[in-house]
Amino acid sequence: MIIESTFISDLYLIKLNQISDLRGSFTKTIHKETFDTYSIDSNFTESFYSKSHKNVIRGMHFQIPPDDHSKLVYLISGSILDVILDIRKESPTYGKFFSIVITADNPQAIYIGKGLAHGFKSLEDNSVVEYHTTTSHSKQNETGIKYSSFGFDWGSENDILSERDLNFKNFIDFNSPF
Numbered sequence: 142m143i144i145e146s147t148f149i150s151d152l153y154l155i156k157l158n159q160i161s162d163l164r165g166s167f168t169k170t171i172h173k174e175t176f177d178t179y180s181i182d183s184n185f186t187e188s189f190y191s192k193s194h195k196n197v198i199r200g201m202h203f204q205i206p207p208d209d210h211s212k213l214v215y216l217i218s219g220s221i222l223d224v225i226l227d228i229r230k231e232s233p234t235y236g237k238f239f240s241i242v243i244t245a246d247n248p249q250a251i252y253i254g255k256g257l258a259h260g261f262k263s264l265e266d267n268s269v270v271e272y273h274t275t276t277s278h279s280k281q282n283e284t285g286i287k288y289s290s291f292g293f294d295w296g297s298e299n300d301i302l303s304e305r306d307l308n309f310k311n312f313i314d315f316n317s318p319f
């Protein structure tokens with residue numbers, strides 16, 4: 142795997158090595174020694190995945206202190222438009238976002254540090270996104286920012302969202318604890 146920094150601190154793009162043979166393919170997603178070279182915390186406590194239909198948008202999510210966490214995100218199948226928003230008030234990239242299309246055939250993982258909000262749009266049916274997080278799920282301290290409120294163009298009007306995601310505060314009205 143090759144780890145690349147992005148213009149947002151604590152946000153990394155990880156190119157995964159996919160080995161193919163007549164049976165299919167093999168992809169490694171976590172390698173502590175490689176993560177350590179970038180001081181990336183890989184002490185994950187929880188893992189989960191979601192499966193999404195085409196045009197589903199999930200986001201922009203994060204957990205707030207004391208349950209804030211970093212997460213590793215990658216795709217098992219399908220394709221997504223992944224979006225990360227910096228909500229750290231003191232950060233030089235506060236309010237800026239990073240986006241990338243990820244497909245299962247060109248495997249890449251995203252490592253998302255604390256104080257970054259994450260969301261994605263599924264670009265095809267059966268997009269399976271897997272996560273590893275450095276703290277476990279906290280119902281009371283997980284929240285989000287409205288996906289359409291920070292200037293990102295999601296690219297269509299047939300999007301499918303949960304009621305919860307539609308009712309998050311706009312970025313401008315959110316008092317960030319980060």
Ligand SMILES: Cc1cn([C@H]2C[C@H](O)[C@@H](COP(=O)(O)OP(=O)(O)O[C@H]3O[C@@H](C)C(=O)[C@@H](O)[C@H]3O)O2)c(=O)[nH]c1=O
Nearest residue numbers: 189191199200201202203212259260261272277278303
């Ligand atoms: C995230 C999460 C959800 N749930 C439950 C709550 C709810 O009933 C159901 C679906 O939850 P959500 O609608 O929040 O699922 P989803 O929108 O897929 O949430 C995910 O979105 C992306 C963008 C992220 O970055 C993830 O960290 C996570 O927040 O699963 C857990 O039990 N544990 C968890 O860790």
